[in-house]
Amino acid sequence: MHIKFLDELKRFYMIVARIWLFIRRYKAIIILALFLVYRIYNLRSEPSKRIAPLSGWGREAPRSIGDYLDPTQNTALIVPRDFCRSKAFLTIVVCSFVHHFERRRAIRMLWGNSTDFNYSAFVKFHGHLKGRYLNVLPERLRLYSEYLSGEGNSLKASIRIVFILGRRDLASLRENEEVVREAEKYNDIIQENFIDTYNNLTIKAVMALKHISQSCVNTTAFYFKCDDDTFVNVPNILHFLLGGTIPVNAFTAGFHYGNTYDVTSWRKRLTARREIMYGRAYCNVAPVANKFNKWYVPSYMFRGGVYPRYLCGSGYLLSIDVVPRLYKASLGTRIVHLEDMFVTGLCAEKAGIKRNGHPLFRSTYPYEADAQCTLKGSFTAHRAKDYIMWEAWYAITNFSGKCPPPKKNFHLKLHRKQKC
Ligand SMILES: *[C@@H]1O[C@H](CO)[C@@H](O)[C@H](O)[C@H]1NC(C)=O
Ligand SMILES: *[C@@H]1O[C@H](CO)[C@@H](O)[C@H](O)[C@H]1NC(C)=O
Ligand SMILES: *[C@@H]1O[C@H](CO)[C@@H](O)[C@H](O)[C@H]1NC(C)=O
Ligand SMILES: *[C@@H]1O[C@H](CO)[C@@H](O)[C@H](O)[C@H]1NC(C)=O
Numbered sequence: 001m002h003i004k005f006l007d008e009l010k011r012f013y014m015i016v017a018r019i020w021l022f023i024r025r026y027k028a029i030i031i032l033a034l035f036l037v038y039r040i041y042n043l044r045s046e047p048s049k050r051i052a053p054l055s056g057w058g059r060e061a062p063r064s065i066g067d068y069l070d071p072t073q074n075t076a077l078i079v080p081r082d083f084c085r086s087k088a089f090l091t092i093v094v095c096s097f098v099h100h101f102e103r104r105r106a107i108r109m110l111w112g113n114s115t116d117f118n119y120s121a122f123v124k125f126h127g128h129l130k131g132r133y134l135n136v137l138p139e140r141l142r143l144y145s146e147y148l149s150g151e152g153n154s155l156k157a158s159i160r161i162v163f164i165l166g167r168r169d170l171a172s173l174r175e176n177e178e179v180v181r182e183a184e185k186y187n188d189i190i191q192e193n194f195i196d197t198y199n200n201l202t203i204k205a206v207m208a209l210k211h212i213s214q215s216c217v218n219t220t221a222f223y224f225k226c227d228d229d230t231f232v233n234v235p236n237i238l239h240f241l242l243g244g245t246i247p248v249n250a251f252t253a254g255f256h257y258g259n260t261y262d263v264t265s266w267r268k269r270l271t272a273r274r275e276i277m278y279g280r281a282y283c284n285v286a287p288v289a290n291k292f293n294k295w296y297v298p299s300y301m302f303r304g305g306v307y308p309r310y311l312c313g314s315g316y317l318l319s320i321d322v323v324p325r326l327y328k329a330s331l332g333t334r335i336v337h338l339e340d341m342f343v344t345g346l347c348a349e350k351a352g353i354k355r356n357g358h359p360l361f362r363s364t365y366p367y368e369a370d371a372q373c374t375l376k377g378s379f380t381a382h383r384a385k386d387y388i389m390w391e392a393w394y395a396i397t398n399f400s401g402k403c404p405p406p407k408k409n410f411h412l413k414l415h416r417k418q419k420c
């Protein structure tokens, strides 16, 4: 008995000695590993790490929207004639840099040409998959009838596109004249008197909310905000807004989650009329601490460790009642230059509006080989710069390509739960 106990003790002592030896031999590596774990853990949120000032938004810069935008005055340099006098089911607001003439031209000719890209394109994309998606809801057709014409496969919805521009700091007179000429010709430009930079996008997005709130709430049903490098599948968005669902094809199957793939379930339909906010949802995003990063945020702009849930700025969809509420909330919220986080995160939280994620809002551009069916089956694709916008257009309007449905048990491979 006694001897057995001593044996045990000896064994225990040997183990401890071995561990001790291991620690002594590899102490440098162990300390380094512990330090790295500590750093990674801490990098996430510590405000004291985000002290470098931000270009254009120094510590002293006024941070109230009212300092940049007078809510009581019309401060715009250019507004479309009779802006929002006519009815539009969907008003699409494209935030565009003032010198991106070519991108605006492409959007007007391609997905923004609503006579070409009306609801009937939906049937050309997906008609062969009938039975694998839900059709529009008759009660929604009635509800929005003032904005619709035609029926069945030749249904048409009225759409309005407006581009929001700032001005260039040292723009030549010629460039300014070019913007004026463009605005006169197409009547789809709002230009405001602030300097058009990436770090001023929040001002631009709130300008859009101001104009829409003041002129469009009685003449439009939905608002869609995107950038000038976003490819928008207008027919799919119309179908969704009218209570239908978008069929899953072999190339879009992987965008879904275990709880979103079943698009023949009535629960996937949009039935609400108000308080609608849809887009690509982000949650638990921590502020970027690297001052060279495009999304760097100093702690004097945002102190918290994580942002409220928000929707990606490459494309978000709102019912029109939400627009004035976000605008009102923005007037009392200190500016953070990340437009999407500010508008759909901070302001929406303040206004008490829920943000819904939908897997078909894509914030990237698909691989070349998958482009045709991915674009046909999504709401948006981002990073469609310049010639890519044209490629996207040729791919999607090739109506002879019929996208195959997904493999039989594809849903077994999907992640069970949508994280966000
Ligand atoms: C829009 O499409 C119509 C019909 O295809 C065409 O006549 C018109 O020129 C297009 N508009 C633009 C700006 O490209
Ligand atoms: C759809 O067609 C209708 C009627 O031709 C037109 O008024 C509307 O502007 C078009 N919208 C789009 C997005 O094509
Ligand atoms: C944003 O616009 C304001 C008003 O024109 C200007 O004073 C400021 O420098 C701009 N900020 C940036 C980051 O460009
Ligand atoms: C919209 O209609 C409401 C109620 O009729 C009215 O009070 C409001 O001023 C209108 N708004 C605009 C921008 O015309």
Ligand SMILES: *[C@@H]1O[C@H](CO)[C@@H](O)[C@H](O)[C@H]1NC(C)=O
Pocket: 372, 398, 400, 401, 402
């Ligand atoms: C249209 O798509 C089909 C199927 O993907 C393809 O075979 C065909 O070459 C495409 N046509 C054009 C003009 O790109």
